[in-house]
Amino acid sequence: MLDQTTATITERTALKINPAKTCQPVGALYAALGVHGCLPHSHGSQGCCAYHRSQLTRHFKEPVMASTSSFTEGSSVFGGMANLQQAISTIFEMYDPEIIAVHTTCLSETIGDDIPTIIGKSQIEGRIPEGKVVVHCNTPSYVGSHVTGFSNMVKGFVKYLAASTGRRSEAVNLIPGWVEPSDMAELRRYTDSFKLPSIMLPDTSSVLDAPATGEHSFYPKGGTTIAQIRAMGDARHTLALGRWASQDAADLLTKQCEVPHEVLDLPIGLGATDRFVSALARLSGTAVPQPIEDERGRLVDVISDMHQYLGGKTVAIWGDPDQVIALTEFCRDMDMKPLHVLTGSHGKEFEARIKETLAGSVPDANVKEHGDLFLMHQWIKNRPVDLMIGTTYGKFISRAEDIPLVRFGWPILDRVGHSYFASVGYTGGLRLATQIISAIQERQDRDAPDHAFELVM
Amino acid sequence: MTESATITPDAASPDAVPSAEKVREELIAAYPSKVGKKRAKHILVNDPANPPEIEANVRTIPGIITQRGCCYAGCKGVVMGPIKDMVHIVHGPVGCSYYAWMSRRNQAATGDGVQNYLNYAFTTDMQDEDIVFGGEKKLAQAIREAYATFKPKAIDVFSTCPVGLIGDDVHAVARQMKEELGINVFGFSCEGYKGVSQSAGHHIANNGLFKNVVGETDVAIDHPFTINILGEYNIGGDAFEIERILEKCGIKLVATFSGNVKYDDLATSHNAKLNVVMCHRSINYMAEMMEKKFGIPWFKVNFIGADSTAKSLRKIAQFYGDAALIAKVEAVITEEMAAIAAVRTEVSGRLTGKKAMLFVGGSRAHHYQDLFNDVGMVSVTAGYEFAHRDDYESRRVIPAIKVDADSRNIEEIQVGPDPKRYAPTKTAEERAAMEKSGFAFSDYDGMMSQMRKGTLVIDDISHFEMERLIQIYKPDIFCSGIKDKYVVEKMGVPCKQLHSYDYGGPYAGFKGAENFYREIDRMISKRIWKMIVPPWKKTAA
Numbered sequence: 001m002l003d004q005t006t007a008t009i010t011e012r013t014a015l016k017i018n019p020a021k022t023c024q025p026v027g028a029l030y031a032a033l034g035v036h037g038c039l040p041h042s043h044g045s046q047g048c049c050a051y052h053r054s055q056l057t058r059h060f061k062e063p064v065m066a067s068t069s070s071f072t073e074g075s076s077v078f079g080g081m082a083n084l085q086q087a088i089s090t091i092f093e094m095y096d097p098e099i100i101a102v103h104t105t106c107l108s109e110t111i112g113d114d115i116p117t118i119i120g121k122s123q124i125e126g127r128i129p130e131g132k133v134v135v136h137c138n139t140p141s142y143v144g145s146h147v148t149g150f151s152n153m154v155k156g157f158v159k160y161l162a163a164s165t166g167r168r169s170e171a172v173n174l175i176p177g178w179v180e181p182s183d184m185a186e187l188r189r190y191t192d193s194f195k196l197p198s199i200m201l202p203d204t205s206s207v208l209d210a211p212a213t214g215e216h217s218f219y220p221k222g223g224t225t226i227a228q229i230r231a232m233g234d235a236r237h238t239l240a241l242g243r244w245a246s247q248d249a250a251d252l253l254t255k256q257c258e259v260p261h262e263v264l265d266l267p268i269g270l271g272a273t274d275r276f277v278s279a280l281a282r283l284s285g286t287a288v289p290q291p292i293e294d295e296r297g298r299l300v301d302v303i304s305d306m307h308q309y310l311g312g313k314t315v316a317i318w319g320d321p322d323q324v325i326a327l328t329e330f331c332r333d334m335d336m337k338p339l340h341v342l343t344g345s346h347g348k349e350f351e352a353r354i355k356e357t358l359a360g361s362v363p364d365a366n367v368k369e370h371g372d373l374f375l376m377h378q379w380i381k382n383r384p385v386d387l388m389i390g391t392t393y394g395k396f397i398s399r400a401e402d403i404p405l406v407r408f409g410w411p412i413l414d415r416v417g418h419s420y421f422a423s424v425g426y427t428g429g430l431r432l433a434t435q436i437i438s439a440i441q442e443r444q445d446r447d448a449p450d451h452a453f454e455l456v457m
Numbered sequence: 458m459t460e461s462a463t464i465t466p467d468a469a470s471p472d473a474v475p476s477a478e479k480v481r482e483e484l485i486a487a488y489p490s491k492v493g494k495k496r497a498k499h500i501l502v503n504d505p506a507n508p509p510e511i512e513a514n515v516r517t518i519p520g521i522i523t524q525r526g527c528c529y530a531g532c533k534g535v536v537m538g539p540i541k542d543m544v545h546i547v548h549g550p551v552g553c554s555y556y557a558w559m560s561r562r563n564q565a566a567t568g569d570g571v572q573n574y575l576n577y578a579f580t581t582d583m584q585d586e587d588i589v590f591g592g593e594k595k596l597a598q599a600i601r602e603a604y605a606t607f608k609p610k611a612i613d614v615f616s617t618c619p620v621g622l623i624g625d626d627v628h629a630v631a632r633q634m635k636e637e638l639g640i641n642v643f644g645f646s647c648e649g650y651k652g653v654s655q656s657a658g659h660h661i662a663n664n665g666l667f668k669n670v671v672g673e674t675d676v677a678i679d680h681p682f683t684i685n686i687l688g689e690y691n692i693g694g695d696a697f698e699i700e701r702i703l704e705k706c707g708i709k710l711v712a713t714f715s716g717n718v719k720y721d722d723l724a725t726s727h728n729a730k731l732n733v734v735m736c737h738r739s740i741n742y743m744a745e746m747m748e749k750k751f752g753i754p755w756f757k758v759n760f761i762g763a764d765s766t767a768k769s770l771r772k773i774a775q776f777y778g779d780a781a782l783i784a785k786v787e788a789v790i791t792e793e794m795a796a797i798a799a800v801r802t803e804v805s806g807r808l809t810g811k812k813a814m815l816f817v818g819g820s821r822a823h824h825y826q827d828l829f830n831d832v833g834m835v836s837v838t839a840g841y842e843f844a845h846r847d848d849y850e851s852r853r854v855i856p857a858i859k860v861d862a863d864s865r866n867i868e869e870i871q872v873g874p875d876p877k878r879y880a881p882t883k884t885a886e887e888r889a890a891m892e893k894s895g896f897a898f899s900d901y902d903g904m905m906s907q908m909r910k911g912t913l914v915i916d917d918i919s920h921f922e923m924e925r926l927i928q929i930y931k932p933d934i935f936c937s938g939i940k941d942k943y944v945v946e947k948m949g950v951p952c953k954q955l956h957s958y959d960y961g962g963p964y965a966g967f968k969g970a971e972n973f974y975r976e977i978d979r980m981i982s983k984r985i986w987k988m989i990v991p992p993w994k995k996t997a998a
Contacts, residue, residue, distance in 0.1 A: 002576055004574060004577070010606060014553075015579060015580055015602040015606075018558075018578050021549050022556070023550050023553075025552070041520075045528075045618055046523060046526055047530050050940065051552065051556035054556070054560070054938075054940055057940060062943050063943045063944040063947060064940070066522070068519070068520075071650045072519045072652075072865075073862075074862060078646075083519040084519070086518065086519040087519035087520030089520065092516060093488075095487075105618070105651065106549070106618055106619045107622070110588060110618070110622045141551070145551075212949075215947065216948050308887075374577075389926065396576050428534070
């Protein structure tokens with residue numbers, strides 16, 4: 001397995017090997033699925049849309065509907081306006097969405113298609129039925145990563161729809177970041193338990209975890225409604241979870257509608273959830289509800305009870321920046337030692353945050369933004385770890401080096417559960433902690449000689 | 458979505474399926490008239506004796522939710538990607554390399570010092586500045602870094618959409634690097650926007666492989682029965698099963714294009730005596746070019762389905778015309794058929810008469826009908842995602858196929874006999890005699906001649922058509938790909954992925970057929986299908 005990977009690390013300036021990120025449009029597509037009645041539309045070659053739908057489907061094991069402008073060589077020369085106009089007409093006639101969310105690709109960006117002009121022209125030509133909406137965002141694949149694409153699409157919805165009527169509502173906007181449907185449902189449970197009126201954008205719960213009923217619902221019942229997105233402009237505050245995936249939309253809400261905002265880490269693990277819960281308490285003006293505090297106590301209890309399996313264990317973590325930042329802190333708080341921490345996305349700030357988090361425990365940790373899994377593997381070869389936490393792509397390193405892997409992040413292509421059981425909040429932290437503890441215990445069991453094979457652990 | 462009039466079952470039609478004409482009319486009527494007019498040419502009622510002319514390999518209408526992918530996917534993803542010991546560098550933004558990374562499940566045997574890069578993805582990960590200032594230098598550097606790190610046999614480069622637009626000359630960079638590094642380096646202009654589907658990419662891959670690899674190494678292979686298998690990509694281990702059977706028969710496999718294959722196998726493949734073609738759509742260009750240049754005859758085979766595998770083996774043995782080989786092949790068929798007979802009989806008992814629908818690929822929607830036939834199932838409608846008219850109607854229509862603007866720019870290599878190495882396996886006289894006795898060369902009869910009269914054949918099916926067909930036909934199983942899988946299963950119908958095999962396989966050959974019989978039986982008889990409706994919602998009978 002991965003026999004061609006050696007421990008000798010040489011500097012690469014041009015070749016990326018085994019990337020730890022993908023391109024913007026897939027993030028835009030995922031975000032758009034979290035809007036009710038929305039058909040995501042990929043303005044580019046058919047392959048983009050096919051690849052993105054396939055990858056999201058493999059992760060969620062759910063239908064992922066999206067359409068494409070089906071560029072040909074001719075459209076690449078003459079521009080994609082005719083394709084997008086035709087697509088808008090066809091989509092409204094055949095698939096009747098409430099809203100089409102167009103995202104661009106490297107193809108349409110390189111030729112410079114002006115999407116707002118095309119949407120405007122389509123409006124004038126009557127291609128967009130009364131009461132229906134077309135929005136867009138620019139997602140050139142050669143800028144940023146899939147996380148940037150997610151962020152840009154959320155920002156696109158805000159830009160086109162959020163408006164201030166001049167009357168402030170009681171609602172708080174919640175921009176959840178690129179998390180699972182299960183996480184979004186859990187975040188809503190948190191705001192509900194504080195009796196805090198909230199609008200979450202996007203919300204893929206009850207979209208990408210749809211029940212089997214014998215019928216396919218083209219537009220599942222979940223998703224933020226257009227009316228809700230409009231009302232975000234009147235909210236009194238925005239909580240943006242994750243600097244990479246959520247800050248831009250929150251900034252825009254402030255600029256466009258004067259909604260103040262704050263950016264928090266994704267509430268993954270104990271510390272980050274504490275900060276989230278404190279913010280909810282402050283915004284709602286109520287004490288933390290007892291059930292939430294009990295959940296916190298259970299998480300603390302399990303970490304304490306099982307500390308012997310956690311303390312000092314070395315770990316390699318990779319994934320998207322918002323996730324990895326929170327997860328690294330969580331591992332540190334359980335006294336694990338993150339030796340290698342990497343994201344495929346850009347951001348020097350990522351390296352600074354991780355180094356700050358680990359300054360007191362692993363000052364010599366390998367940390368890299370815009371890295372790849374080939375480098376991660378080489379790091380591990382040079383300095384082995386007890387556990388790996390990351391996406392499915394890590395399973396090949398896990399097998400090559402015989403190190404247990406806890407799957408976390410996007411994508412997870414070879415297991416189920418992530419879309420149904422949350423990782424955010426205290427109960428989500430409990431789920432993560434038990435996965436980590438179990439992985440370490442399984443390994444201890446596997447490697448134990450007969451005389452030391454424990455009944456009770 | 459447009460709701461339409463109920464279709465009454467047609468009593469005259471087999472299995473009480475609604476009449477295909479009525480279904481066709483309904484599907485077309487649901488579209489805006491301009492779109493409907495176009496789709497009408499892709500949706501036809503079959504007549505196996507006189508296959509109707511179908512529109513295929515033309516643009517998908519923008520906004521239609523299609524199964525199709527792009528040219529790059531056909532070139533890198535399908536044809537070139539499975540070559541195991543080459544470093545395949547994707548020149549472009551990260552996504553294209555990332556998505557074609559292990560997602561097609563081409564398996565490869567390792568060991569014996571063979572390098573295997575199938576678990577790796579290589580990309581230039583183009584950034585903003587590369588688009589603005591050009592990416593040639595970065596590509597050259599990436600190739601250098603790949604060579605320095607891995608020392609592979611050869612390196613190929615795939616162009617993604619922006620590469621063509623900004624004018625990077627990947628071929629010039631490849632030539633320069635070939636000289637600098639002393640290994641074979643070559644490029645493909647397979648930008649995603651070329652052609653109308655993956656199909657353009659297959660053709661471009663065939664051209665590049667033919668120009669840059671095939672014929673590189675002359676060797677004398679000391680074996681009377683040498684063969685290449687074209688268009689078998691070893692998804693789920695299919696090629697392993699075919700390799701097993703050929704070896705058992707005493708037939709020497711030189712190269713598979715391109716499942717479980719090494720660069721050197723392909724470089725010597727022109728020394729084989731025979732080419733057989735599995736996936737006609739993706740590789741027929743190679744078969745034609747190798748015949749013209751080296752004199753290697755080819756014919757179509759199908760190792761999907763036990764009966765088809767037996768038939769294909771018999772034809773291969775007949776080609777060599779060796780009595781001992783013919784006897785050996787018969788013995789193998791007898792033994793292998795006996796080994797799967799019990800399962801086939803048992804499963805047939807449950808599956809005979811069950812209805813399948815197949816919408817996939819450029820050959821699988823045809824090949825897998827043979828597997829369903831093995832267990833008595835009926836294919837009620839089928840169609841390809843990216844095939845051409847010949848894959849539906851037979852190669853006889855090739856001269857009549859109009860080349861449109863989307864296909865015109867895909868190079869047709871003009872090939873003549875190699876002055877030194879053209880050595881036809883069969884003389885003209887031998888060949889004529891064989892043809893006279895009914896042996897077909899360079900043949901493919903297409904899907905339509907094998908499908909029942911009155912079945913619906915649909916090219917480049919849309920999402921809307923798929924959902925409607927499932928509602929109308931209520932198939933027992935639907936065969937498609939990942940994008941459709943969970944839509945179909947939400948509707949309570951099992952969906953077998955025929956691209957990825959649902960992470961199972963092999964399904965080729967005899968053991969593969971047995972796997973497939975069991976798999977389809979499992980899927981159709983799953984208890985959970987009967988439990989979708991909760992008890993409190995079931996009305997008393």
